[in-house]
Amino acid sequence: MSSRKTAGPSRAAAGGAKKVASGARGVSLRALREGLARQKEEEERRAREQELQAQAEEERGRREAEEEEERRKLREQELKRREEDRQRRRLEERKREESRRAEEARRRLGITAPLVEGGGAAGVDDGRKKRPVYHSRRPALKPKTVESEADVGGDQGSSGVSQEEENSAALNEALKLGEGSSDGSLEEDRTAIGDDDDEEEDAWDSKSLDEFDVMSAAGNSHSSGSEEDIKEKHVISTAPVVNPDNAVNEIVEDIFDAQDVASGDEKELRAPICCILGHVDAGKTKLLDCIRGTHVQEREAGGITQQIGATYLPAENIRDRTSLKAETAIKVPGLLVIDTPGHESFSKMRSRGLSMCDVAVVVVDITKGLEKQTVESLHLLRRHNVSFIVALNKVDRLYGWKECTNAPIVEALKKQSDDVKSEYKWRLTKVVTDFKENGFNTAPYYENNKKKKVVNIAPTSAESGEGVPDLLLLLVRWLPDIITDKLAYDDTVECTVLEVNEHKDLGTTVDVVLINGVLRQGDQVIVCTKQGPVTTIIRDLLTPHPMKELKAKGAYKHHKEVRAGQGVKIVARTCKEGIYVQASSVGTLEAIIAHLKSSSVDIPVYAWNLGPVYKQDVMKASAMLKRKEEYAVILAFDVKVMPEASALAAESGLKIITADTVYRLVNIYTEHIKGLKEAKKMQFAAEAVFPCTLKILPNRVYHSKDPIVCDVEVVEGVVKVGTPICVFTPSKDKSKNIIVHSLGRISSMQTSNGNQIFSARNGVVAIKISGDSPQEKSRSYGRHFDSSNELVSEISRRSIDVLKECFRDEMRAENWQLISRLKTQFKIA
Structure with a gap:
């Protein structure tokens, strides 16, 4: 009896546990379904966004294509218009030239009757615009004189030919005798000779070599008739x-x-x-x-x-x-x-x-x-x-x-x-x-x-x-x-490339023949390179001295512009800045370039090649010597450097770096760059003037004349030992606003506790200014300036260029802003 009673609660507890488990399973399934639903909705939302983005990209591409097509059509229309204008001008010039020649021939022949378009005299019109046709063998013409015209006029009745017709025939005959192919066409010349020269050719072929006289023209010059x-x-x-x-x-x-014969307007x-x-x-x-x-x-x-x-x-x-x-x-x-x-x-x-x-x-x-x-x-x-x-x-x-x-x-x-x-x-x-x-x-x-x-x-x-x-x-x-x-000279530039060469001092040069137009320094040109077409600027225009050949080695003449026709050597920047890479295989080359372009290294590459380093590779890499010295380097991995290449590199100052691993190759180059920068800093340290403005503290001027010793507060920039210092004071001369008094250079500097320092960006420091010239040594505190005047570093165009080239990493944005303001005060361009 008792056992049954005990089992009753146990069964009840077990049933409750089953209900709880069943409820838990229901909750987890519902949560799973909701999660899947949310995931599906998220995927659908992303799909819709991607579809919209793709549609937007497609629309943008379509608009760009339409715009490009429109620009192309406009360019074609402009080119067509220019060509039509050019052809029209040439046609007009040709007509003017023909008219001038016709008028000149009429004057020489003494013909007074005006010409019509067909080539005949006024009043004579046979209904055709073509030149009259004559026999293939014509007697040579003699210029008409007053007497001969009178004779012709007297014979008109018997011959039945009018005076105007004879004048017209004479003029056309003269023009035809003096006429030639305007463009030197060989086909046109041979056609023009045609049957007219058959008799002369037969005479030449039948002429005996023994009877031929080289001076026959001179021998016949005295004949009469x-x-x-x-x-x-x-x-x-x-x-x-x-x-x-x-x-x-x-x-x-x-x-x-x-x-x-004197002529009127002549073409250039x-x-x-x-x-x-x-x-x-x-x-x-x-x-x-x-x-x-x-x-x-x-x-x-x-x-x-x-x-x-x-x-x-x-x-x-x-x-x-x-x-x-x-x-x-x-x-x-x-x-x-x-x-x-x-x-x-x-x-x-x-x-x-x-x-x-x-x-x-x-x-x-x-x-x-x-x-x-x-x-x-x-x-x-x-x-x-x-x-x-x-x-x-x-x-x-x-x-x-x-x-x-x-x-x-x-x-x-x-x-x-x-x-x-x-x-x-x-x-x-x-x-x-x-x-x-x-x-x-x-x-x-x-x-x-x-x-x-x-x-x-x-x-x-x-x-x-x-x-x-x-x-x-x-x-x-x-x-x-x-x-x-x-x-005839034409302003439209027409230029043909002869050769593209690598010059050890000039870099890439292009030998061209300038047929028409003018080339100028600074003109933009398109040059074909191994990497494809490159748009660049003409840096220099060189020509050989007169009577010298363009390809011959020697001194060249430099020009700001060159006019056609001329042979010209164009010096242009045909590549981007970067180093030169040489490797033994394509796979190795790709790996090296990828490593150099990575964000952790970030070294630009402008050219590359496979196999041993030859002389021409050094010449190509030497183009960087005059552009950016730190890029004048060849990284040679697993390749041989030829002796002539090593000699040329040593002579020109190019660095060839070799190593057995890519990482070691890059590390050596990095150390090389650091060494170059430090050497440049040491070389140009005396010319580098960092910008600064200093405020003189009153009652803390310890020596008023050379050397001037005082406490100052660094207001802006950075003050360094060796910085030239000057002061601006108002001018008594109305034509000048201010006067710049040079005081000398900071020879030493120390903190308030007496420690020697070489530079300071803020705070109060004691400085000693020593003059170099007699004029600087004569400056004194209280006479030429006082605590109301600000001490300023005396910058120059050269010092600014040195800062940009060698000390850029030490300059802050506020330093460049201060230089910009001081340039106006010193009137530096």
């Missing part, structure tokens, strides 16, 4: 020159007589760009040296051209070189000669040279004729549509040639024996035939009466200089008249 007299103005005279010293001048007057012309082409053995390098006026030039390896070079010849030097009369005008400021490699391996370089030139000189060996590279150059000339002159070089190789240094070729030929003349005729005829086989009509310049259609040949000797003056005069006197539009 109206047609021959009229043609005399167009045929190149080679008559004997009376004064041998002025031989070039006399021949030039004969050649270019028709070009010296730039220097023509001339490309020198030819076989490697044709002597073009020596010819270029001869054109410069010296044979002592720095040679490239093997004695052949392997890079594109540029040489500027000013008009004054050309005038001296050719002994040209002072009154004879040279329309261009000079001549820019581009030298291209002649070896067959450099065909792309030759093509690059032709793409920027206005005229070419094809150098041909008279003893060998046209060679493989010469024929290739002719094809390039035809493709690029470039006019050219043939320099028939090595005439001095003809057996028995008598040297006539720097003489015109006509004068030199007169002094040769009959055997030499005969060989010269034969070889000249062979070269002319070779050119005809390649589709070009050529003739010696002194026999060429169609200089705008037939290619000129200028026989030369690169050794003794015969014919070189003739070649120069053809380039600066004949050329500008046939390609005036091409040489």
Whole structure:
């Protein structure tokens, strides 16, 4: 009975425990469900936020793309407008030039009837705007005189041709005779020659070598007859020159007589760009040296051209070189000669040279004729549509040639024996035939009466200089008249890059040919580098001295601006600041750069390379020597440093650091930087003037004259031993507001308890000011200043620069604010 009673409560307790456990499970499940619900809501909220953020980013990107597209369209419209304006101006200039030439021709011919657009006289209109067509063989025209016009007028009834028609025909005939390709087009020239020259070509081909006379033009100069007299103005005279010293001048007057007619408005012309082409053995390098006026030039390896070079010849030097009369005008400021490699391996370089030139000189060996590279150059000339002159070089190789240094070729030929003349005729005829086989009509310049259609040949000797003056005069006197539009100066900058080099003193330099426009210091340019296009500023513009080559080593002339056409070496900052890293593999290099860029190290890297450290790596890294000395370092990990690289680094002051671990490499560099900073501080400590203002405490001036000893309170900045001190006092002169009295430098400083100190930022200190100059020693307290005047550190432009460069880590923001205020008081820019 009792046992049952006892078991009853136990069962009741057990049932209660089950209910409690069941309730606890219910609470935990509810809490779990609520937690999951909250977590789900949080996830949904984050998803919505991310979706909204993505939509915002997408919208922002779309707007930026639309804005960029709009800017691009505006730029294209602006470029199109500028191009249309440029073309319109050129068309107007061309029309004005044609009108001027037509008017000049009318004046020379004595034609008084006004012209209409079609080329005929007023009142005569055949319904066409084209030039009248004439027979392929026309008699040469003779300028009309009063008598001849009267005769024509008397014959009108019999001929049935009006006076206006004859005037119009005469004018168009004259214009056609004096007309040439404005841009030197070879295709246009060959088309223009056409059937008109068939008879002349047949006559040339059938001409006997034995009967050929090099002086035929001179021999025919005395023939009579109206047609021959009229043609005399167009045929190149080679008559004997009376004064041998002025031989070039006399021949030039004969050649270019028709070009010296006074004209109205003339365009401003730039220097023509001339490309020198030819076989490697044709002597073009020596010819270029001869054109410069010296044979002592720095040679490239093997004695052949392997890079594109540029040489500027000013008009004054050309005038001296050719002994040209002072009154004879040279329309261009000079001549820019581009030298291209002649070896067959450099065909792309030759093509690059032709793409920027206005005229070419094809150098041909008279003893060998046209060679493989010469024929290739002719094809390039035809493709690029470039006019050219043939320099028939090595005439001095003809057996028995008598040297006539720097003489015109006509004068030199007169002094040769009959055997030499005969060989010269034969070889000249062979070269002319070779050119005809390649589709070009050529003739010696002194026999060429169609200089705008037939290619000129200028026989030369690169050794003794015969014919070189003739070649120069053809380039600066004949050329500008046939390609005036091409040489017209344009303000739009047009520039072609020749080479990009690393200079041990200048850093990265870019050799360019400035075809049009002006380059100035400070201009912004875009340069292609290994790291991609870089926008940079022109730091300096260098040109070689006149008659010197751009790629030759030596002193350069510095310019603030350079005008076209010119060969220029541009010095530009083409990289960011940082150190140079060299490693043995790509993986190691990536690890080193990542470590250097980490926030704990933070060392910038501007360039890198793989493999041993060579001389060119040192030259690239040396660019930092003039920008930031602490970055003039090469970190070389697990690579060999070549001896020539070590020697160049020691000579230039570049530091090469090597180590077996990355961390040791960085630690050595860090210690190197600390050493540089400490050395700089010691070097410029005397020039560093920290800013401070001091208040003199009354009744605590212990010595009023040099040395001045007193107690002061440091009001602003930091006062140091060695700081120059001055005081500002009002001026009695109304023209001056204040007077600055220099007192000397702080020679010692101590605290109130007598301890010597070297600097103080606040509190009261005792200072001793010692004067250096007699004027400073004469200053005294109570006479020149008192306790109402504030003592100030005497700063300067130099001291501020030293603080920025060497003591920046010791300067606080309030110190720079004080310097800014003191600069105004000292009137420092």
